[in-house]
Amino acid sequence: xxxxxxxxxxxxxxxxxxxxxKWLQPATVVLLVAVAIGIPLWLVVMTAAKPTGEALTPNxxxxxxxxxxxxxxxxxxxxxxxxxxxxxxxxxxxxVAGVLVLGSLASWVLARRGGRxxxxxxxxxxxxxxxxxxxxxxxxxxxxxGLAGSPLGMIGVYMGIYMSTVIFFVTGFVRTVPVxxxxxxxxxxxxxxxxxxxxxxxxxxxxxxxxxxxxxxxVWNDVFYAFFVVGGRLDTLxxxxxxxxxxxxxxxxxxxxxxxxxxxxxxxxxxxxxxQRRIISGITTGAVK
Numbered sequence: 001x002x003x004x005x006x007x008x009x010x011x012x013x014x015x016x017x018x019x020x021x022k023w024l025q026p027a028t029v030v031l032l033v034a035v036a037i038g039i040p041l042w043l044v045v046m047t048a049a050k051p052t053g054e055a056l057t058p059n060x061x062x063x064x065x066x067x068x069x070x071x072x073x074x075x076x077x078x079x080x081x082x083x084x085x086x087x088x089x090x091x092x093x094x095x096v097a098g099v100l101v102l103g104s105l106a107s108w109v110l111a112r113r114g115g116r117x118x119x120x121x122x123x124x125x126x127x128x129x130x131x132x133x134x135x136x137x138x139x140x141x142x143x144x145x146g147l148a149g150s151p152l153g154m155i156g157v158y159m160g161i162y163m164s165t166v167i168f169f170v171t172g173f174v175r176t177v178p179v180x181x182x183x184x185x186x187x188x189x190x191x192x193x194x195x196x197x198x199x200x201x202x203x204x205x206x207x208x209x210x211x212x213x214x215x216x217x218x219v220w221n222d223v224f225y226a227f228f229v230v231g232g233r234l235d236t237l238x239x240x241x242x243x244x245x246x247x248x249x250x251x252x253x254x255x256x257x258x259x260x261x262x263x264x265x266x267x268x269x270x271x272x273x274x275x276q277r278r279i280i281s282g283i284t285t286g287a288v289k
Contacts, residue, residue: 055255103166111174128164
C-alpha cells in the first residue's frame with residue numbers, strides 16, 4: 001500500500017500575499033491624522049511660548065526664550081478669562097442639559113408613533129441640520145420677547161439650533177429598543193414620564209454621550225451667534241477673545257492670543273480626557289447591544 005502524495009499548496013500565480021503591507025494603510029492614516037492635528041497644535045504652543053518680538057510672525061520654530069507661563073498669566077489677567085469662563089459655563093451647561101432632555105423626549109415620541117404626519121414632523125425636526133438659522137429673525141424675535149442680550153435668550157437660541165442634531169441621533173437609537181420593555185413597565189402602573197426617565201433615558205447613554213461631545217464643542221467655541229445675541233452684555237470665552245484681539249491690547253500680540261486659545265481649550269480637553277473611558281465604554285456597549 002503506497003503512501004498518498006503530499007498535497008502541494010495552491011499556487012497564487014507567483015504573487016506574494018499582501019500580508020506584509022497590511023500595516024501600511026493604518027500607518028498612513030495615523031501619520032496623516034498626526035500631521036493634521038500635530039502641526040496646528042505645535043504652532044499654537046510654540047507661538048504662545050515666545051516673547052512678543054519673536055511671535056510677530058507665527059511659525060513652527062522653537063522660541064529662543066521660553067515664557068509660556070508668563071504669557072498664560074498675562075492672558076488670564078488682562079483678558080478677563082475668569083469672567084468669560086463663568087459666562088461660557090452659564091450658557092453651555094443649561095443649553096446642553098435642556099437640549100438633551102427635550103430632544104430625547106421628542107425623539108421617543110417620534111420613534112414610537114407612525115404615519116405620514118409623524119414622518120412630516122420628523123423631517124421638519126431634523127431640517128435644522130441643513131437649514132441655517134436666520135440670525136436677523138432670531139434677534140428680532142428675542143427683542144419682542146424681551147430676551148435679547150440675556151443668558152436665557154442665548155440658551156434658547158442654542159437649544160433651538162442643536163435640537164435637530166439630538167433628534168437625528170436619538171430617534172434611530174430609540175427604534176432599536178424593544179417596545180415590550182415599555183409595555184411591561186406600563187402594565188406595572190408606570191406613567192409615560194416614569195417609563196422614559198427610568199427605562200428609556202438610561203439606555204440612551206451611548207448616543208447621548210456622542211451628542212454631548214458635539215454640542216459642547218459647538219456651544220463652547222461659538223462666537224457668531226453669541227456676537228449677535230449677547231454681544232457686549234455677556235462675555236463668553238470665544239466672544240471675549242474676539243473682542244480683545246480686535247482691540248489694541250492684543251493687536252499683533254500673537255503670543256497672547258494663542259495663550260488665550262490654550263486657556264480656552266484646556267477645560268474641554270481636561271473634561272474629555274477624564275471622561276474618555278466612560279464615553280468609549282458607553283458607545284461600545286451601545287454598539288454591542
